[in-house]
Amino acid sequence: MTVPQKVGVLGGGRMGAGIAHSFLAAGAEVTVVDINDDAVAAAAERISNDVDGSLQRGAAGTREEWLSRLTVTTDAGAFAGLPLVVEAVPESMDLKVASFRTIAEASPEAVIATNTSSLSVSDLALTVDNDVIGLHFFNPVPASKLVEIVVADSTPESLVDEARGWVSALGKTPIVVQDAPGFASSRLGVCIALEAIRMVEEGVASAQDIDNAMVLGYKFPVGPLALTDIVGLDVRLGIAEYLSSTLGERFAPPQLMRDMVARGELGRKSGKGFYEYS
Known part of the structure; x- marks a missing residue:
């Protein structure tokens, strides 16, 4: 079980930084996009701190090696060609719709995974042509062992199976739920x-x-x-x-x-x- 070699994360707040760290820990190259230079700097610091924590707990590798696989930028064009982009912006439908469209424009072939904790994944999926699934991580992401996989009306069954594999490769336990308000x-x-x-x-x-x-x-x-x-x-x-x-x-x-x-x-x-x- 492996994660995609290259993964994007839109939003570098507490959740987005934790998600980025989890994929770095699984060996992926991770591109994080945030809204401005201050947000980018804060995201890079959060992820660096999480990396330091992993290394202190005995994770393999060096700080330099981990961070060599991390890009943090304001340019959503950096998502071009990525197979998976995780949306991790605040819990606003309008903001998430705008974020989905930004990802889809940059990477029309990417699977878009939303970290929403309650909003309709099926409604979000209607706004783009990309395949969409919910990957609801829990706070704090590095310590949490659960990821809730949310199946939208349009999510292919093969993608659900792939997502189970990604979550397991991250060292977390997947549960699969249908797209209902608040999920489980x-x-x-x-x-x-x-x-x-x-x-x-x-x-x-x-x-x-x-x-x-x-x-x-x-x-x-x-x-x-x-x-x-x-x-x-x-x-x-x-x-x-x-x-x-x-x-x-x-x-x-x-x-x-x-x-x-x-x-x-x-x-x-x-x-x-x-x-x-x-």
């Missing part, structure tokens, strides 16, 4: 998180005690509120709003969640969410 992981994960936020809102218990209940009582590796801080309250708010619009009021975001996002309390990335971070 976001639908269940967000449902639990929203109820935990409502419990904080209603004064049922503290965030720490709610998380402890799930970690110690149900063997969750991390509590739903701590995980929301890791993912980002703004990200989970966007997912909840989409799920609410498609699946109904049971996914309506609590007012506390909206208020925290409005105050800029987004979790780890802002220094404060349900917990405070130095």
Whole structure:
């Protein structure tokens, strides 16, 4: 089982950088494209840090060898001729549609894999002529062992089999789900998180005690509120709003969640969410 020799990633944020690192770790040459010079510099630093972490944990090779296989640029034309490009931009349908069209223009033959955690892969696939599949990685990508393969209406079965092989070659476990709102992981994960936020809102218990209940009582590796801080309250708010619009009021975001996002309390990335971070 191997990954394509050359892979592109559109978006070098936390998720895109982690995805790029995973393909580097599997031996691929990786091209990351981001919006401007500042974003490119930040993406290169994120990936370099992930590479350093892998080497410190005993991965084979040298820093120079790993980074010799990495290109980070603002030029989407660098995707030309690549067999696989992973889209990893923020969770906005308009932004993802624009990103798909950018990839398709640069590489009409590429498979486009979207890292969306909730949006319709089938709807995205309608915007381009390329083959499309969902590859939903989890945060933090280097440590996570799961990738959710999402099958769009137009995804060939042969591509699903290929994607299983790619995920396994990355050292992760694939699960295959059909294209339904929230797929399997976001639908269940967000449902639990929203109820935990409502419990904080209603004064049922503290965030720490709610998380402890799930970690110690149900063997969750991390509590739903701590995980929301890791993912980002703004990200989970966007997912909840989409799920609410498609699946109904049971996914309506609590007012506390909206208020925290409005105050800029987004979790780890802002220094404060349900917990405070130095």
